[in-house]
Amino acid sequence: MSRIIVISNRVSAGGGNQGGLAVALSAALRQRGGVWFGWSGERTDSFTGDINFQRRDGVTTATVDLEDQDIDEYYNGYANRTLWPLFHYRIDLAEYERDFAGGYQRANERFADTVRPLIEPSDLIWVQDYHMFPLGAELRQRGVTNRIGFFLHIPWPPRRLLNTLPEATTLVASLLAYDVIGFQSREWLESFADYARDELGGEIEDDVLRWNGRAVRLLDCPIGIDxxxxxxxxxxxxxxxxxxxxxxxxxxxxxxxxxxxxxxxxxxxxxxxxxxxxxxxxxxxxxxxxxxxxxxxxxxxxxxxxxxxxxxxxxxxxxxxxxxxxxxxxxxxxxxxxxxxxxxxxxxxxxxxxxxxxxxxxxxxxxxxxxxxxxxxxxxxxxxxxxxxxxxxxxxxxxxxxxxxxxxxxxxxxxxxxxxxxxxxxxxxxxxxxxYDVMWWSDRFTSALADVVQSNVENA
Structure with a gap:
């Protein structure tokens, strides 16, 4: 059975009062082995890429610290002042700043550089949420040919709303480096498919999106609780x-x-x-x-x-x-x-x-x-x-x-x-x-990712 590499903005610290997402991801890691990688939540004066490894309750975590500029532009800026309001249909609150977009891209490049040495050839990679839309594409650029999946925990907005984002087409195109993209509901999946078809020229049949020689599985996969x-x-x-x-x-x-x-x-x-x-x-x-x-x-x-x-x-x-x-x-x-x-x-x-x-x-x-x-x-x-x-x-x-x-x-x-x-x-x-509990969610997504035809990466 392949190991799994979970990548998210923040990493669970463990303990008895974990939320549903942490429970599911920790269980998947205990079952398959692997690493949970992400930001530590801590600040550093200069980004070094040094990784802090810990092991708790049978789960290995790997975290990195970020500079103040990264936190301000990537996290407080693009993730939470641009993407979060836009994806929740609040374009009146969305702030479109080039510095935010640049910091978001830079942070994802740093994540890709740092996690790359941890990835073994047979690993499944599972990226979580809107903080890391471009991470799959960055890993592909660094020679990663593994199966890579992405799950979006927030809504996907209608096409006309998303088009208010200056770099919307580039952002969506970067998502197509993933092999499986999961959504919380059928509505969000269909909104994404609508954008990919009408703005990028993708072809969709049986929830498989074909674009530039790639086949990306779209999956409605609602998360549950334990x-x-x-x-x-x-x-x-x-x-x-x-x-x-x-x-x-x-x-x-x-x-x-x-x-x-x-x-x-x-x-x-x-x-x-x-x-x-x-x-x-x-x-x-x-x-x-x-x-x-x-x-x-x-x-x-x-x-x-x-x-x-x-x-x-x-x-x-x-x-x-x-x-x-x-x-x-x-x-x-x-x-x-x-x-x-x-x-x-x-x-x-x-x-x-x-x-x-x-x-x-x-x-x-x-x-x-x-x-x-x-x-x-x-x-x-x-x-x-x-x-x-x-x-x-x-x-x-x-x-x-x-x-x-x-x-x-x-x-x-x-x-x-x-x-x-x-x-x-x-x-x-x-x-x-x-x-439809949290383990059903985790099993459904990882099974879909494991079933991906490996030749798909030739066109990544």
């Missing part, structure tokens, strides 16, 4: 303690929970407005329910993230100031993160999981919420129809997060739902979460 482990986590002492604390804190009221990184793509402002609409339409329910929004900050160096934090703090304050009473606050807004076992207890204690991004590649919070529920008395998932998860989870209450009325109506429907319907919906959702 469902069994997450269910078991709800029974751990800390999860059970958290459940009791939340139920005591609720004091007989129903809890709605949202857990999202603080990001404009998550639809938090629209979520607050939809919840406010529910309270205004049904004043008799005001003291019967509350919203707990957990939103740990991220990318604090990026101006747009500073703005969304200020906006949400102001909005939460306005709603609480207008509607709260001496014994009740409608929104509990918390700007910090919590371990996954604590979140498991929070999810289990809540009547509604409110997952309403404006656009999301997948959204694993939706799946974790389902996995955390009590099978005999489950809560209700309200889910944005603009997430990749919506394709897999039609038994959730699907909403348009831009519509405060739809969100308010869904909250009312969820709170009014009888137990038999809640159980029926939950059982259908849980079947999908268990069947």
């Amino acid at each position: 469902a069994k482990a997450f269910v078991e986590m709800t029974a751990t002492p800390r999860a059970r303690l958290t459940w009791r604390q939340m139920r005591d804190s609720a004091d007989g009221r129903e809890m709605i929970v949202g857990v999202d990184r603080l990001d404009y793509s998550k639809g938090l402002e629209e979520r607050f407005l939809g919840y406010e609409r529910y309270l205004l339409q049904r004043p008799e329910q005001r003291k019967e329910v509350f919203l707990l929004q957990i939103a740990p900050p991220s990318r604090a160096d990026v101006t747009s993230y500073q703005r969304i934090r200020n906006t949400l703090e102001g909005l939460a304050g306005r709603i609480n100031g207008a509607l709260a009473d001496i014994d009740w606050v409608p929104i509990r807004y918390v700007n910090q993160g919590y371990p996954r076992d604590v979140l498991a207890g929070v999810y289990r204690a809540s009547r509604i999981g409110l997952v309403t991004p404006l656009r999301d590649g997948m959204n694993l919070v939706a799946k974790e919420y389902v996995a955390a529920q009590n099978p005999e008395d489950p809560g209700v998932l309200i889910l944005s129809r603009f997430t990749g998860a919506a394709e897999q989870m039609p038994d959730a209450l699907l909403v348009n997060p831009h519509s405060a009325e739809e969100v308010a109506d869904a909250i009312h429907q969820a709170l009014s739902m009888q137990r038999d319907e809640r159980i029926r919906r939950w059982r259908a959702l849980m079947d999908g979460v268990e069947t």
